[in-house]
Amino acid sequence: MTQPKILAFDVFGTVVDWHAPIAREVQALLPEADGLAFASAWRAGYQPAMAEVRSGQRGWTRIDDLHRLILDRILIEFKLTLSETEKQHLNLAWHRLDPWPDTVEGLSRLKSMLPIVTLSNGNLGLLANMARHAGLPWDLILSAEVFSHYKPDPETYLGVADVFAVLPGDVMMVATHEDDLDAAQACGLQTAYVARPTEYGPGVIKPVGDLSRFTLHATDLLDLAQQLAVMQQAT
Amino acid sequence: MTQPKILAFDVFGTVVDWHAPIAREVQALLPEADGLAFASAWRAGYQPAMAEVRSGQRGWTRIDDLHRLILDRILIEFKLTLSETEKQHLNLAWHRLDPWPDTVEGLSRLKSMLPIVTLSNGNLGLLANMARHAGLPWDLILSAEVFSHYKPDPETYLGVADVFAVLPGDVMMVATHEDDLDAAQACGLQTAYVARPTEYGPGVIKPVGDLSRFTLHATDLLDLAQQLAVMQQAT
Numbered sequence: 001m002t003q004p005k006i007l008a009f010d011v012f013g014t015v016v017d018w019h020a021p022i023a024r025e026v027q028a029l030l031p032e033a034d035g036l037a038f039a040s041a042w043r044a045g046y047q048p049a050m051a052e053v054r055s056g057q058r059g060w061t062r063i064d065d066l067h068r069l070i071l072d073r074i075l076i077e078f079k080l081t082l083s084e085t086e087k088q089h090l091n092l093a094w095h096r097l098d099p100w101p102d103t104v105e106g107l108s109r110l111k112s113m114l115p116i117v118t119l120s121n122g123n124l125g126l127l128a129n130m131a132r133h134a135g136l137p138w139d140l141i142l143s144a145e146v147f148s149h150y151k152p153d154p155e156t157y158l159g160v161a162d163v164f165a166v167l168p169g170d171v172m173m174v175a176t177h178e179d180d181l182d183a184a185q186a187c188g189l190q191t192a193y194v195a196r197p198t199e200y201g202p203g204v205i206k207p208v209g210d211l212s213r214f215t216l217h218a219t220d221l222l223d224l225a226q227q228l229a230v231m232q233q234a235t
Numbered sequence: 236m237t238q239p240k241i242l243a244f245d246v247f248g249t250v251v252d253w254h255a256p257i258a259r260e261v262q263a264l265l266p267e268a269d270g271l272a273f274a275s276a277w278r279a280g281y282q283p284a285m286a287e288v289r290s291g292q293r294g295w296t297r298i299d300d301l302h303r304l305i306l307d308r309i310l311i312e313f314k315l316t317l318s319e320t321e322k323q324h325l326n327l328a329w330h331r332l333d334p335w336p337d338t339v340e341g342l343s344r345l346k347s348m349l350p351i352v353t354l355s356n357g358n359l360g361l362l363a364n365m366a367r368h369a370g371l372p373w374d375l376i377l378s379a380e381v382f383s384h385y386k387p388d389p390e391t392y393l394g395v396a397d398v399f400a401v402l403p404g405d406v407m408m409v410a411t412h413e414d415d416l417d418a419a420q421a422c423g424l425q426t427a428y429v430a431r432p433t434e435y436g437p438g439v440i441k442p443v444g445d446l447s448r449f450t451l452h453a454t455d456l457l458d459l460a461q462q463l464a465v466m467q468q469a470t
Binding site: 064115117123124125127128129131132139140141142145146163164165 | 299350352358359360362363364366367374375376377380381398399400
């Protein structure tokens with residue numbers, strides 16, 4: 001492998017924990033609800049909603065608006081009631097997700113080596129608010145919103161290389177989701193898998209395939225920084 | 236006036252000095268050239284080149300590519316010769332501009348109060364590289380490239396409000412160029428004029444009109460932070 005020039009990060013699950021913070025906010029507003037199950041159901045609606053946009057069935061729609069469509073549906077499914085103001089507040093819980101314990105220090109170390117950018121399906125406003133909330137030191141926030149395409153459409157991965165006028169192979173995609181990395185790899189990007197075993201909540205086993213197909217795999221972002229530092233010294 | 240929710244910054248001239256750094260890089264490569272005059276000529280080509288894009292005469296073209304078109308032309312006008320590698324290097328001098336002395340501390344203070352974003356005609360890669368070079372702590376880098384429109388097209392100013400799902404009047408545009416602020420004001424944004432009297436180089440007087448039409452005027456970004464802090468305490 002060659003030293004990458006740009007690191008592009010998936011955000012939900014890879015950089016921040018979504019399950020525990022969403023469950024906590026649901027529970028705070030709705031003490032009678034199963035916050036953990038609600039968080040899982042909300043997130044489960046995400047891929048099908050984006051698939052409608054990717055297929056052209058639905059016009060370009062931001063994640064904030066997709067989150068709201070899913071929220072309205074699962075409130076009914078869970079037989080829960082919120083006021084309009086509460087719904088708006090809860091919908092923005094996705095702007096207030098918490099970093100994993102290694103995230104801020106890991107990103108800071110990585111940033112001292114090379115540019116760190118997001119490549120997330122989250123919208124720009126969401127990602128900017130989250131970066132302020134969680135102290136994420138991005139060099140650049142790139143989003144599906146910039147490319148009007150959701151991952152795993154190739155326009156997103158190739159878009160990162162295009163923005164920095166580098167080759168796809170100069171970009172390393174960092175994610176805890178194998179399908180994201182497979183799509184990046186198909187576009188010629190380098191790939192780093194980051195283990196986030198508790199992404200789906202306590203006691204939920206996250207299936208992991210053969211990780212040897214990716215350029216690197218790391219236990220967390222500190223480990224990734226360490227691996228890239230060793231490579232940089234070797235070259 | 237009401238307290239703004241988002242501060243959007245013009246970059247070239249307002250946040251970074253372009254004249255002295257460009258002149259310096261030209262002089263380093265071409266000791267026989269008049270670096271100051273070359274920098275002025277390069278920048279003078281910028282508005283006409285963007286006007287071609289804005290009118291539809293030229294398809295969407297990034298500033299990096301417009302800068303190169305202008306560079307190729309003025310090298311001929313100035314009867315100067317560079318290799319292709321030197322041209323590519325010099326063209327990226329716009330990624331390596333220096334902050335004004337108050338910029339980094341001023342932006343840091345403003346960022347502690349509310350989100351700070353760019354709204355620049357510079358492309359995303361350029362602005363990200365510049366932020367790394369100059370230590371600019373943006374919450375979000377927004378560019379004409381995101382909106383496929385150059386300032387002063389309304390899509391850019393209204394685009395900032397749209398990204399954050401706020402009203403145009405919740406955004407304050409910060410710039411040292413009156414035409415930029417006039418266009419922002421016409422879209423309903425608040426406006427802050429920042430004096431940068433030496434933007435066009437030593438001894439070149441920058442004409443200044445009636446600044447009372449803008450929401451605020453500030454001597455520099457520290458002064459702007461001070462004025463906004465006083466307002467915040469009063470409310």
